[in-house]
Amino acid sequence: MIGKLTGTLANKNPPQVLVDCNGVGYEVHVPMSTFYNLPELGARVSLLTHFVVREDAQILYGFEHAQEREAFRQLIKISGVGPRTALSVLSGMSVGELAQAVTLQEAGRLIKVPGIGKKTAERLLLELKGKLGPDIGVAASVANDAQADILQALLALGYSDKEAAVSLKALPVDVGVSDGIKLALRALSRA
Template identity: 65%
Template sequence: MIGRLSGSLLTKNPPQVLIDVGGVGYEVDVPMSTFYNLPGIGEKTVLLIHHIVREDGQFLYGFASESERFAFRQLVKISGIGARMALAVLSGLSVDELAGAVARQESGRLVKVPGIGKKTAERLLLELKGKLAEALPNAAQAPAEDQHDILNALLALGYNEREAAGAVKTLPAGTGTADGIRQALKLLARL
């Protein structure tokens, strides 16, 4: 099985790339999160690979990080979720966002991904519960109710999701809602 490819990037046609490894060109499908971080044509690149062998062919899926590959592998284990759907999920959400949505059981986040309906989103949340947050060291853990309230307050005050989530992550565990909002606002005012 192929686990990693290192070589020159020959072509980039979303979601597929062609990598030359020692004179052999490998077609690899990648999520958009990986695609946007690839170097220019002709430059050296390294991708972690998930190799699928079926009776109609062999397929390579590439990822920039181990956490992306792990999330992809968890997604394709779910009945009815194929490799294309898993790539769509990882193209629409980062691994941290996916883990956070699963931890908070937010089907609304998943429904925004093209091809994911309400029933599929609920099945994904059920099947992935406890698998992503525990296994990924950088994944968003289930926030305390106070952290969720702080995040919602910051969003209501007009901060974008990235700023608000970043501020909430810096708060010590167990911070109350009112105190957390004050601390987060002080932090955001300095930025």
């Protein structure tokens, strides 16, 4: 299995790049989030990869960050979601946005991605719940250290990621930790 490529960026043609590794050129399909962060042609590049072997093709998918690759791997495990669809999802939204959409169960955000319909979006939300790594999605909604502490306290008290994230949105941005926990608990007890 090829896990990482490091070499010279020889060609860029979205969504594919060509990485020259000591005279061997590897064609790698990348999400647009990775594509936009690539250096200019001729520069050194390093990509984490996922190798897919099919009956009719062997395809390398490349990612700038480990979180992107892990999200891709979780996506392709879902029935009806292949590598192209997974790449489309990661091109349409960041891993943090995807994780936040899953945490908050927001199918509307996924439907905006080309190739994702309502049923597929609902399946993604259901099957990805809790699988995108700790605090990736909720971290996107955390504005400061105090909110991060409030979030951790709510999770430790047994509230779900979704409940904790929704209660954080209702808090003032500059609230302290102890006051924030009290306000969040009040809001959660009314819900």
